[in-house]
Amino acid sequence: MNTNTVPSAPEPQSLFLRACLGLDVAQTPVWLMRQAGRYLPEYREVRRQAGDFLSLCKNPELAAKVTLQPIERFGLDAAILFSDILVVPEAMGMKLQFLEGEGPHFPEPLTRQADLDRLTLPDPEVQLGYVMAAIREIRRILPSGVPLIGFSGSPWTLATYMIEGGSSKKFTLIKTALYNDPGFLEGLLERLVTAVVHYLNAQIDHGVQAVQIFDTWGGILGPDEYRRFSLEPMARIIAGLNRNRPDGSRIPVILFSKGCGGYLETIASSGCDVVGLDWTTPLGQARARLGPNIALQGNLDPAILYANPQRIRSEVRRVLESLGRQNGHIFNLGHGMEPNIDPLKVPQLISAVREESRRIRTP
Ligand code: 1CP
Secondary structure (H helix, E strand, O other): OOOOOOOOOOOOOOHHHHHHOOOOOOOOOEOOOOOOOOOOHHHHHHHHHHOOHHHHHOOHHHHHHHHHHHHHHHOOOOEEOOOOOOHHHHHOOOOOEEEOOOEEEOOOOOOOHHHHHOOOOOOOOOOOHHHHHHHHHHHHHOOOOOOEEEEEEOHHHHHHHHHHOEOOOOOHHHHHHHHHOHHHHHHHHHHHHHHHHHHHHHHHHHOOOEEEEEEOOHHHOOHHHHHHHHHHHHHHHHHOOOOEOOOOOEOOEEEEEOOOHHHHHHHHOOOOOEEEOOOOOOHHHHHHHHOOOOEEEEEEOHHHHHOOHHHHHHHHHHHHHOOOOOOOEEEEEOOOOOOOOOOOHHHHHHHHHHHHHHHHHOO
């Protein structure tokens, strides 16, 4: 395992943290990206109460409440902080809006060096103090056996939104910057690395027990550009994190670069403990390429949740059997839950993961 853990470090008890560190487990832990969200009627109700999405993120009590909703309803093996990756650019001084039905929007996207000079380095305790308050509140109300995952966007993924002004299909503006003005892009990535290191270390100080870096748009880059503009900044973040607690326990880092099955060896060189996979790379193939000393997370196609219970189970079995009885696997989707998924599919998925993984592990 890729650790410098103190030898006397206490072994974690939770299935999720054990799997992140490659320790043995009786069944495979499972959580789902975007497990708290619009597919849950109780989420839509709290969001209505908050008024809008960003107000929900900024209300620590309500953010904590929606973080716990999928835990209470389904008994998942980990909770993930309810927030959004784009609160960091907002804290750096950019205006951010979430337009109903259209997703995130930055009305004044970054275009030139002078725009970078106006960005500030946020103090996570101040501009992102509401996130820290949410983390404390979640830890207060979350059952102690359920670990809390903190997160951030990768610098590259955050930069796509800050330069494109929102979601994009072609990424024309950021790609133009990448090839025509790499110094501008690197200046932005540099600032984001510093901001994210401070932000994730503050999340760790306030109580998250693992962190995930979401690199949703790494897959739009070719191999050299991926290495330079996506992976390098993430590796610098990982090197800057306070991953070892004073009691010797470790904060695992999960790196999820979507669409990057071709770059697995590069991803594993980042210093992360867990590589997140989308559904295009079979887990067994990833294990053969990366070896046993790094954990894997994933990788069911989220669209399988539109299928019937038998098909869900057979696809879960296929994912689990690709690793057999090996340790170091956290079951997840290959990307987030879609808003139109029937919540009743989730317990079918979880039962299948637990029953099938126990069966596979029984000698
Ligand atoms: O209307 C609503 O209620 C907002 C929908 C929504 C939700 C539920 C958004 C807007 N963000 C979130 C929560 C969120 N976002 C979480 C919560 C924790 C969880 O339960 O998993 C997390 C981890 C994120 C991270 C995030 N935001 C990513 C990375 C992961 C991914 O999905 O690829 C990205 C790219 C964003 C940007 C964003 N925020 C919201 C939307 C709809 C988007 C994506 C827009 C796009 O496709 O470009």
